[in-house]
Amino acid sequence: MNENLGILFSGGKDSNYVTYLAKNAGNTISCLITLSSKNPNSYMFQSVGNEIIDMQAKSLGIPLLRHNTEGEKEKELEDLKQALILAKQNYNITGICTGAIKSCYQASRIQKICLELNLVCYNPIWQIDEDKYMNELLRDKFEISIFGIFSYPFEKPMLGKIIDKVQLDKLKQLRTEFKISIAGEGGEYESFILDSPMFKQKLVIKSFETKMDSENSGIITNCDVELVEK
């Protein structure tokens, strides 16, 4: 099936994985659509890693359509709609792909906008089993870095950690103790992808700072990143 798709792209594991799935399903990925939200607590859009997302686009070789939003609840949906209109006009997309997994709030709002714009909305990891999903990500060599933490029991040392087999086992242990989602579906953490099977070059972080709002809430910021050959 060959469709011109735009990916609703945050730079995290979910949007990168659906980019991979959409490409493997035979589609053309015409653009990555990023809503740059000024509100770090937006219900709809991830803001961590946003400042270096163009490095991922460059490595993927896919144009990035960046659209700003204040991130105000419901009003940000109008910003999303405008971004999708631009993607339709500039890249002739016939549909979009999202990384929605469990959030009916997010998924239903995007579905409504797509219906209004006559765009097909694909959610290829919708309802995916989180254990299988995390294993698939590691199997397919996605390098997942933790760029934001937002709840107990996550603490500052987790920021910048790569989710490999060892970290995944630690997340599973935290799930047993504290009932967290190992995929971060409860908003426990946000990820940023440094390498994937689709990246032509990988991202290497030379330095970063952390900004903590509380003991269990903080993000990576001022990230100095370079692209290096794989």
Added chain:
Amino acid sequence: MKCDEILIINLNDKANTLHKLEYIKPIMEIIQKEGKKVEIINYKDLKSKIIRKYSHIILSGTGLLEFEYLNHLNKFDFIKDEKNKDKYILGICAGCQVLQNIFGAEETNTTEIGLHNPDILLQDKILERESLKEIYTLHSSSFETPKQFQIIAKTKIPQIIKYNNIYGTLFHPEVRNHQIIKNFINFE
């Protein structure tokens, strides 16, 4: 006839593997966790010799802009066939609309997208251990309820309908109401 294996009929375009991940895989995983096997077939490939093999058949939902299956309703004639009256059929969203359509209901075109709290009108074994507190709907069209069917639950329009062994859910139970699928596949 296979009771330990469920047939899912995919109502999405055959080539569309992304929609298959979204509308078929979640149902498949619920069934597999119950220890049963699943066969998936596209509606365009349906043959009576396949139907004959299964006691429980699920018609899947589709993407919001996917309506091609409505041009092939003759593929679902088996549902009304007297010799299949003992089979359990569950139509989900588009699958429910196929049921409403082949039993002669009129289109109403009601769009519902998101979470809803339905009212239960009738107790039924499909609702065992299922409170139906929240349902996830995703449809841009709908149909009246055919006169043969009973309405088990509704929002402003019917959400679960039933006629003998044939059930339809206009919402997607694979999102917030897994127990409905578990109940259905264990019907004897």
